[in-house]
Amino acid sequence: MKTIKTMKLKLLKMLLVYFCFFSIECEAQTSTSPTQDVCVGSTEPYLLNPSTSTSTYQWTLSGGGVISSGQGSGSILIDWNANSGGPYTLTVVETDLNGCVGPPKTVDVTLYDLDNATFVLTDFCEGSSNSASSIITSGGVFSFNPIPTNGETIDSITAEITGGIAGNTYFIEYITNGMCPQQHIESVSVNNLDDASFLLSDYCAGSPNSATAISTPGGVFTFNPIPTSGETINSLTGEITGGVPGNTYTVEYTTSGTCSSSQIESVLIYSIPSTGPIFHN
Structure with missing residues (x-):
């Protein structure tokens, strides 16, 4: 009888040893890699697969963050709130219902800074x-x-x-x-671009001929193209001097604001009538 009882105790001890050392497998996030990367400021889940509902689990973290929930269970959350660096080691040890302690499981985690997404746009x-x-x-x-x-x-x-x-x-x-x-x-x-509009009126040779209705004052008048017979133009008023009768001139006005623009108008110079002498019979 004593021999049978002794054999039963030995068998029970063997079964306890088996359950103590072969019942735990650690998974972190969705990967079982022994080395993992996370971002500073993130909260990440870590779990055991499978875990035993009747066991307790002691989790320890060497640095880089804090275990915010789940201590004692087979699933925890870690707030990774330190600066970038590592690797930091996460370790879990299982104690089963019989008080047997399993071997530790570990995963090494490296923290990376969040990208800086800033940039500049200018109107x-x-x-x-x-x-x-x-x-x-x-x-x-x-x-x-x-x-x-x-x-x-x-x-x-x-x-x-x-x-x-x-x-x-x-x-x-x-x-x-x-x-x-x-x-x-x-x-x-x-x-918006500046409004470069203005008006030129055809005129008789030698008469005043400045531009009118200048929407954005302060710009510059020029010939475009430049004539070749010595004509000149007042850059502020658009007044043409030395214009040749019968010619058409193309005048460009360019504003000087932040959003400068230009406009071109043409003007014709009328010839002065050549009246014949007065005769008296």
């Missing part, structure tokens, strides 16, 4: 170049957010807007593509 004049500048983390993608509805397009690499409408403001989003991607939104406005 621009309609039709002018307007790419983004000061892109901290290159290689990302630019897009409209929200998408405009008047046919405007954006270069996904440079953020150059084509077809931007004067008076509109556009919101541009940049998303990086690194290990820890981020997004950033800036706005940019399209400014």
